[in-house]
Amino acid sequence: MSFLRILEMLGVAVFAISGALAAGRKSLDLVGVVITATVTAIGGGTLRDVLLDRHPVFWIADTANLWVIFAAALGTVIYSRRWPPPARSLAVADALGLALFTISGAQIAQAAGLGGVVVVIMGTLTGVAGGVIRDVLTAEIPMIMRRGPIYATACIAGAALYLLLEMVIPRDVAAVVGMACIAALRLAAILWELTIPVFTLGEPRNRER
Amino acid sequence: MSFLRILEMLGVAVFAISGALAAGRKSLDLVGVVITATVTAIGGGTLRDVLLDRHPVFWIADTANLWVIFAAALGTVIYSRRWPPPARSLAVADALGLALFTISGAQIAQAAGLGGVVVVIMGTLTGVAGGVIRDVLTAEIPMIMRRGPIYATACIAGAALYLLLEMVIPRDVAAVVGMACIAALRLAAILWELTIPVFTLGEPRNRER
Amino acid sequence: MSFLRILEMLGVAVFAISGALAAGRKSLDLVGVVITATVTAIGGGTLRDVLLDRHPVFWIADTANLWVIFAAALGTVIYSRRWPPPARSLAVADALGLALFTISGAQIAQAAGLGGVVVVIMGTLTGVAGGVIRDVLTAEIPMIMRRGPIYATACIAGAALYLLLEMVIPRDVAAVVGMACIAALRLAAILWELTIPVFTLGEPRNRER
Numbered sequence A, B, C: 001m002s003f004l005r006i007l008e009m010l011g012v013a014v015f016a017i018s019g020a021l022a023a024g025r026k027s028l029d030l031v032g033v034v035i036t037a038t039v040t041a042i043g044g045g046t047l048r049d050v051l052l053d054r055h056p057v058f059w060i061a062d063t064a065n066l067w068v069i070f071a072a073a074l075g076t077v078i079y080s081r082r083w084p085p086p087a088r089s090l091a092v093a094d095a096l097g098l099a100l101f102t103i104s105g106a107q108i109a110q111a112a113g114l115g116g117v118v119v120v121i122m123g124t125l126t127g128v129a130g131g132v133i134r135d136v137l138t139a140e141i142p143m144i145m146r147r148g149p150i151y152a153t154a155c156i157a158g159a160a161l162y163l164l165l166e167m168v169i170p171r172d173v174a175a176v177v178g179m180a181c182i183a184a185l186r187l188a189a190i191l192w193e194l195t196i197p198v199f200t201l202g203e204p205r206n207r208e209r
Helices: A003-025 A030-051 A064-082 A089-111 A116-137 A152-165 A171-192 B003-025 B030-051 B064-082 B089-111 B116-137 B152-165 B171-192 C003-025 C030-051 C064-082 C089-111 C116-137 C152-165 C171-192
Strands: none
Touching: A003 A030, A003 A064, A003 A089, A003 A116, A003 A171, A030 A064, A030 A089, A030 A116, A030 B030, A030 B152, A030 C030, A064 B116, A089 A116, A089 A152, A089 A171, A116 A152, A116 B116, A116 C064, A116 C116, A152 A171, A152 C030, B003 B030, B003 B064, B003 B089, B003 B116, B003 B171, B030 B064, B030 B089, B030 B116, B030 C030, B030 C152, B064 C116, B089 B116, B089 B152, B089 B171, B116 B152, B116 C116, B152 B171, C003 C030, C003 C064, C003 C089, C003 C116, C003 C171, C030 C064, C030 C089, C030 C116, C089 C116, C089 C152, C089 C171, C116 C152, C152 C171
């Protein structure tokens, strides 16, 4: 089993947990929990595979991903009934999934022979899309669109760092450093409210309809 | 014309009616009605075809689907102006579309040689995705995400029943039984408020941001 | 560089500007601005390419599109800080993007050998989908779903006009006329509140749940 596949499977598991926790916040029923966990866990990789024309998409090619998701979702429900999860558990699961998926997505785009800017975009998209779909389906404003601690920025920085390092150090080491960068940036951003400047459109010169 | 194609065309028609009724609830204009009807009717099958790499997607391959949608949407508008549709008409059209699309989606996944769990997921996704897209576009929380009468659960149960029966009785009979199961479960769920247990996340141990 | 590619690149630029302006209305941060601009600019063409199985999708095939988007988004931010954009600037950028993308989408569908109704749908979808995704991500009701000045109707009319003209006059001339028709219809609709009739569902005969 390759390093890349292990990364992806781990990402699937933590995103499934983050999806199940988000569903618990919304008091969904058990099938809703499994659906939210599944969509969060496979959304990014599915979009990546469809855009890159990689068929069969990863969870059809390897249904072990689905069983991991079901187990992670049910495990989260059972665990949470006994021990309420610590605060920020959703944020931590989400940050880890972001890190794992962004780098695995970047590596897959790289393997498809794509250039730097597309590799960074595909990595970021693989990382954020599952959470975006989860937020849209549960009628939340997607995290990438909220003002607040940096989110997609961490993915972009980590994917770019990975691409740079990968030219001078072994690929798997560069991948681990890139992932650590993403998770650390995202968690630091939440702890210390790291943000980047906001663009607010001034009053238009005439009244806007 | 195969049994499968008849199922799909019928599903397209009832989902177009359900989309047009949903648009009428929102007082959309006539083009908005046709767009909502179209998106509801082709959303699930299109997502299925893209995920399974079936090209051309079904409504490009067979544009008769589009004319059925336009006729169903306009027919709904004309009918509704004279005779306000009976209560629950939207729920009934939606339940029938769900039943038809879930089983036809499952059969297509099966024909692609996919395993049981993917067949059930593809069936469910074909059944629910059109309604999800309709709800997202009209800024409603998708029905699969609302607490309340079971919805996706009916698709999962019906697709699984179809798969089991299809091993012992003729496929078309199994398909009809699977569809009847989905429509009956969904309508019974609405009538008698059948629900499944809810997962509510307890208060986190520390305050969550 | 073909006429079609010039159209598409121009459409990408004006939709990126419209996305950046929409992000400014929501006070997103700079990465949010670039993401919104990118999604608005590539959403329609990406959906078209995936549905038509055209791979690599246009912005992976030609990454110049991405640099145009980044430049247009940053240019919009820098410009808007000094000179607040005139009222209706967003509406005008959006109308131009709509015109350019609808006709280029229609031409691509035509080149794929598709029939009239699919060409009109693909054109309209290429025109409106980027804005729909932008609206869904920023938690707005998509413009195609709002009552108010005609929107998708302009695309449908322009694409149909293009198809008719293209049988009797040179294709590029027909394309320009089709685009002018879309932009003019959309801007006239905003100025003079052109609408089409609304479908409102009467009170159901029994109380609806």
